Amino acid sequence: MSWKKVISVLFTLLVFSAAAIIVRMLWVHYMDSPWTRDGRVRADVVNIAPDVSGLVVEMLVRDNQQVKKGDLLMRVDPDHYHLAVKQAEAEVAQQKSVMVMREDDARRRLDMDELVVSREARENSRHAVAEAQAAYRMALAKLDATRLNLARTEVRAPVDGYITNLETFEGDFAERGKAVMALVDSHSYYVYGYFEETRLPLISIGDKADLRLMSGERLTGTVDSIARGIYDRSNPQSRDLIADVNPTFNWVRLAQRIPVRIHLDDVPENVMLSAGLTCTITIKSSVDPATAPKPDRW
Amino acid sequence: MPLPREIDLLGIYMPTVTLLFLVTLAIGWGIDRVIAWFGLYTYAWHPILLRVSLFTCFYGVVALYFYQ
Numbered sequence: 001m002s003w004k005k006v007i008s009v010l011f012t013l014l015v016f017s018a019a020a021i022i023v024r025m026l027w028v029h030y031m032d033s034p035w036t037r038d039g040r041v042r043a044d045v046v047n048i049a050p051d052v053s054g055l056v057v058e059m060l061v062r063d064n065q066q067v068k069k070g071d072l073l074m075r076v077d078p079d080h081y082h083l084a085v086k087q088a089e090a091e092v093a094q095q096k097s098v099m100v101m102r103e104d105d106a107r108r109r110l111d112m113d114e115l116v117v118s119r120e121a122r123e124n125s126r127h128a129v130a131e132a133q134a135a136y137r138m139a140l141a142k143l144d145a146t147r148l149n150l151a152r153t154e155v156r157a158p159v160d161g162y163i164t165n166l167e168t169f170e171g172d173f174a175e176r177g178k179a180v181m182a183l184v185d186s187h188s189y190y191v192y193g194y195f196e197e198t199r200l201p202l203i204s205i206g207d208k209a210d211l212r213l214m215s216g217e218r219l220t221g222t223v224d225s226i227a228r229g230i231y232d233r234s235n236p237q238s239r240d241l242i243a244d245v246n247p248t249f250n251w252v253r254l255a256q257r258i259p260v261r262i263h264l265d266d267v268p269e270n271v272m273l274s275a276g277l278t279c280t281i282t283i284k285s286s287v288d289p290a291t292a293p294k295p296d297r298w
Numbered sequence: 299m300p301l302p303r304e305i306d307l308l309g310i311y312m313p314t315v316t317l318l319f320l321v322t323l324a325i326g327w328g329i330d331r332v333i334a335w336f337g338l339y340t341y342a343w344h345p346i347l348l349r350v351s352l353f354t355c356f357y358g359v360v361a362l363y364f365y366q
Binding site: 004005008009011012013015016018019022023025026029030035037212214280282 | 303304311313315341342343344347348350351352354355358359361362365
């Protein structure tokens with residue numbers, strides 16, 4: 001074998017091993033840097049439910065309309081509640097006259113001496129006054145409650161935001177406590193990044209994050225918190241109080257994805273956010289990759 | 299230079315490395331032709347292995363540069 005041959009073999013093998021090392025570096029870099037394409041924009045969605053039941057007589061918002069905190073959203077038929085207020089006012093008047101009558105009775109009996117009115121009758125009249133006073137206070141409280149119900153026929157926005165997927169219309173019957181519309185809080189947008197568990201050691205709270213929406217807009221954010229629990233899919237539900245363990249294949253295991261909550265630092269005016277948008281998240285890790293724990297890879 | 303992590307290719311969102319692969323494939327083929335024109339492959343032990351390895355090195359270095 002000539003020297004020329006040996007050198008050509010060595011050179012080829014050298015280039016080949018360099019290629020192998022570079023591919024491994026690329027793979028490790030791709031797998032061990034904290035980034036994910038599985039990010040979603042989210043927001044707090046308030047389910048608006050009327051505090052009183054009744055027909056919807058007026059709908060003051062359109063679908064997707066922006067509303068401010070305290071804006072009137074819809075009106076439930078107030079007629080029943082007006083009548084209830086009148087009824088309660090009449091009851092107050094009634095209880096009041098009963099109370100005045102008993103007080104007068106009691107005063108009269110108190111003025112007479114024991115020969116005319118027995119001590120028992122006098123004490124009873126005093127207690128009758130106390131009872132009438134309590135009934136009067138109860139009637140007053142009932143009146144306040146009916147007035148509160150009347151006020152609650154006007155459903156107002158609890159936060160600034162956008163009405164979404166409005167499916168309630170004038171003439172529908174709104175039930176107390178049952179949500180009739182969704183209000184997306186416009187100050188509450190944040191991003192959930194679903195990071196593989198192998199990348200989690202590289203993420204710490206307070207790290208800066210680069211976000212890129214699918215449509216290309218760039219945003220910046222800060223890691224707010226990391227979820228401390230996800231559902232165990234191997235054991236979805238125990239039946240008959242015993243575990244229902246999924247018999248998984250031994251060789252292949254997928255890394256679970258843990259939600260990382262990212263606070264949006266500032267959203268440019270021209271970027272329109274909707275809860276549910278997809279985004280790519282790259283986190284500027286503050287952890288030294290050399291010391292961070294990582295899975296064994298060959 | 300930070301590249302976007304994914305790129306829209308005919309409506310399909312692909313990782314940028316796939317696009318980078320196509321680009322380096324074209325450039326790598328050019329380099330490969332130049333080396334072949336100078337007749338340097340005749341000195342190689344296994345020309346095909348050498349060519350594949352050279353391309354892999356080129357692609358890996360480019361990808362690492364953009365993804366740092």
